[in-house]
Amino acid sequence: xxxxxxxxxxxxxxxxxxxxxxxxxxxxxxxxxxxxxxxxxxxxxxxxxxxxxxxxxxxxxxxxxxxxxxxxxxxxxxxxxxxxxxxxxxxxxxxxxxxxxxxxxxxxxxxxxxxxxxxxxxxxxxxxxxxxxxxxxxxxxxxxxxxxxxxxxxxxxxxxxxxxxxxxxxxxxxxxxxxxxxxxxxxxxxxxxxxxxxxxxxxxxxxxxxxxxxxxxxxxxxxxxxxxxxxxxxxxxxxxxxxxxxxxxxxxxxxxxxxxxxxxxxxxxxxxxxxxxxxxxxxxxxxxxxxxxxxxxxxxxxxxxxxxxxxxxxxxxxxxxxxxxxxxx
Numbered sequence: 001x002x003x004x005x006x007x008x009x010x011x012x013x014x015x016x017x018x019x020x021x022x023x024x025x026x027x028x029x030x031x032x033x034x035x036x037x038x039x040x041x042x043x044x045x046x047x048x049x050x051x052x053x054x055x056x057x058x059x060x061x062x063x064x065x066x067x068x069x070x071x072x073x074x075x076x077x078x079x080x081x082x083x084x085x086x087x088x089x090x091x092x093x094x095x096x097x098x099x100x101x102x103x104x105x106x107x108x109x110x111x112x113x114x115x116x117x118x119x120x121x122x123x124x125x126x127x128x129x130x131x132x133x134x135x136x137x138x139x140x141x142x143x144x145x146x147x148x149x150x151x152x153x154x155x156x157x158x159x160x161x162x163x164x165x166x167x168x169x170x171x172x173x174x175x176x177x178x179x180x181x182x183x184x185x186x187x188x189x190x191x192x193x194x195x196x197x198x199x200x201x202x203x204x205x206x207x208x209x210x211x212x213x214x215x216x217x218x219x220x221x222x223x224x225x226x227x228x229x230x231x232x233x234x235x236x237x238x239x240x241x242x243x244x245x246x247x248x249x250x251x252x253x254x255x256x257x258x259x260x261x262x263x264x265x266x267x268x269x270x271x272x273x274x275x276x277x278x279x280x281x282x283x284x285x286x287x288x289x290x291x292x293x294x295x296x297x298x299x300x301x302x303x304x305x306x307x308x309x310x311x312x313x314x315x316x317x318x319x320x321x322x323x324x325x326x327x328x329x
Contacts (some may be wrong), residue, residue, distance in 0.1 A: 024240070027248050030233045031255075035074050040258055042075050043083040047092070048258040050106070051114045051121075053250075053303055056321035057314055060096075060105045065310045069303070072251050112184065116158070116177050120269070121261055122324040124285060129271035132172040133196045133206055136182070140166055142190040151191070154181045159268030161213035169196075169210050171271050207274055214268050222263040223280040227287055230256050234291050241294060249295040250302035260288045289325040296328050 040048075049069065054061050067080045084104060087093040092110040096103045106114065136155060138148050143166075152162060158177045160168035170178075172195060182191045198206035233252060237244060267281060304314040322328045 024236060024243075024245065024248060026236050027233060027245075027252065030236075031248065031251055034229075034255065040073070040255070042070070042079050043086055044262075045073060045075070045254070045258060046070070046080070046083055046087065048261055049254055051117060051261075052254060052257045053299075055106070055114060055118075056317040057303075059111075060103055062310045062312075063102045063104060065306050066104070068306045068309055069250075072247055072302075073254075109184065112180065116175075116180075117261065117265060118320075119175055120264055121257070124326070129171055129173040129273065131197060133169050133198065133210075134160075134172040134176055134178055135192075135194045135196050136160065136168040136178050137192040137194065138166050138187070138190070139192075143187060147185060147187060151181070151185055151187065154185070157265060159214075159266075159270075161210040161268065163206075163209045163213055169206065170268060171210075171274065173271055174269070210268075211270070211274065214270075215266065216268075216270075219263060219267050220276075220280055222266070223284045226259050226263055226284055227280065230259070230291075231287060234287065237291065237294060244295060244298050246298050246300075246302035246305070249299040253292065253295055253299050256288055256291060260284065292325050293328055296324075 046066070050059070053069075063081070063084065066084065067077050070080045071077075084093065088095055088104075091107055092113075093104045094107050096105065136151075138151055140148070143151070148166070152168070155168045155178070156162065158170070158181065160170040160178070163169050178193045179188075182188055182193060196206070230252075234256075237249070237252070263284070264281075269281075300314070300317075307314040
């Protein structure tokens with residue numbers, strides 16, 4: 001039976017200017033400046049927060065709790081309600097009314113998407129590669145243009161390069177997601193998922209074609225911007241870990257995971273032999289991992305405060321939460 005975390009005095013922690021009134025003014029200024037200069041899209045921020053903070057605690061939340069949490073990011077109640085409505089419409093969330101309140105949870109399709117993202121965000125990339133490739137072939141006479149576009153969007157999001165109008169490819173290492181994508185789109189009888197090996201060793205072979213189809217330069221630039229943007233504020237957290245503010249920890253952690261997720265899910269995560277020697281993904285992973293380990297316990301207090309303000313305790317996080325980034329202390 002799960003136990004729960006409850007903070008009786010949590011309501012005081014939810015003042016809109018909580019992080020601005022915290023112990024570290026430099027961090028408060030960074031948060032305010034970041035939210036003003038580059039505000040995250042509310043719908044996308046909710047998706048990040050749901051996967052990062054809510055799923056470990058069961059993934060069910062009152063709408064009022066979500067509104068309180070998003071207030072720390074200067075998001076209005078109206079915008080939260082509109083974004084949740086769209087996530088329900090698009091099949092990510094399902095609502096469960098209870099009297100005058102509503103509780104939301106992930107749909108089965110939403111859970112599938114989060115499961116794929118979870119492995120890529122919180123676990124280091126698998127460095128082993130056998131040299132095999134995975135091909136996804138959607139013949140034009142079997143798949144209409146609309147479904148082919150949907151398949152292409154899903155595969156590109158998972159790091160597959162489009163090497164021909166009807167063919168996508170990716171090195172076969174780590175967790176393969178092609179079959180799940182094809183099945184979810186109802187294309188299992190019309191799309192071919194195959195394993196291939198390029199033994200020619202020619203410069204214009206399969207590896208070169210896939211790499212040319214991927215936005216590697218843009219992804220590398222985004223990783224470097226993330227490291228520069230968050231590195232300095234994270235150094236401020238490291239200077240006084242015993243005096244960290246829960247709201248500041250939660251807000252910066254969420255913004256970091258949000259930025260990291262946006263870059264990582266565009267990263268094809270090629271095996272090391274196919275990447276340049278200065279590829280910055282490892283440094284971005286280490287920065288995110290170290291900050292998560294430093295602040296996760298304190299950030300949980302802010303989350304517990306939001307649940308307590310809605311009259312319920314925060315369910316204890318499951319074991320998978322503590323396995324993130326190779327283990328949280």
